[in-house]
Amino acid sequence: MSAKLADQDTEKLIKDTAKRLFFGEGRFNATTQEIADAAGVNRTLINYYFRSRDKLFQIVFDDAQLNEQQLTEQIVFSDLPFKEKIARHLDVFLEQAKQYPYLEIYMVTQMNQGCIWKDHEKMSLLLDKFYLEIGLEMEKGTIDRMRPEQFLLNFISLLSFPLSMRPLLQETMGITTEHYDTLLEERKEIILRTLFKQ
Template sequence: MPLKNTGTEQLIKDTAKKLLFAEGKLHATTQEIADAAGVNRTALHYYFRSRDLLIAAVFQETMQGLSKRLNECMESEMPFKQKVEHLITVFLKDMIAFPYQETFLVTEINTLGKELMGNIQTNPVNQFLKEVQQEMEKGTIEKTEPAHFLMNLFSLLSYPLIMAPLYQQLFQITVQDFNTLMLNRKKVIMQLIFN
């Protein structure tokens, strides 16, 4: 059996991500993914025996990438306020580039279960929560359970992105205008969470 061409395998995953996350084709078939990648469906099935295995691989790679970027923010040596601002910037950049990524991740977590999240590191989050507690004691942020601070932060970022099509319709704005609105959220969120 010949060795697998990892370049083709990565091309298939990257194409699936583009279709799923950037274009919102969450139900793209293996044929649509193969066509967009410029490979035949047999080649796709050689690397990923089924759509479910491809989706699981895309999910794992996406979660690991997002987790790595957010962990780097949480572990940075920046002062806390700058760290939060940087975390918001990284998250928004990722989500604006791939507006359907959050919807995909939530769907797959609920569909495929916790076994797909086994590689998520908790140490950076735990360290960050300690910093949150210290900032609460200093009075720079409202006192509450530190986990609520992090959940609120991610909710303020994620929810508008998940609901983007509804908001675009409600506010009668274009995708570009919505993205501008989202970029302005950093300032709004920073004002909301810091005293």
């Protein structure tokens, strides 16, 4: 293996490990040493590849945001019927929630601290397309008439609230991780029945 490939593999290992600790285990305050130990590398390698713990945090956060935006774009700009787009979005994000149950919490926390990455032009195009399709579905009678923004808020709320509030809800409801995962798996059909008339 060339030195360049080895460097890329080590860098990816560190990023993947940080992502697992932050998003998979909810250890947002994991130290550079803890990340290095979990990755099985020397702590100095984190500084070598990323210069600092904060820089690593920012890179992992930017990657997560970019990945989420790209997945959303692929679905919204696909040729799937509208209800199937919503179903596909639910599949993707509920599956992601299994692997990274703390991702939504982390992203909200980071955004509240001003760490936000957005391509506003792409987001505007995405929303325009989504709102247009919502309007067409209302004309067909498959969803209730309302402002398109309200439909979007309903969709996001039904999906994101159980994800972002997971630790609190799981503790308050006194249920296991496995039971909560089962509840999340049942969310897809419940959300589709809530949003669509048929």
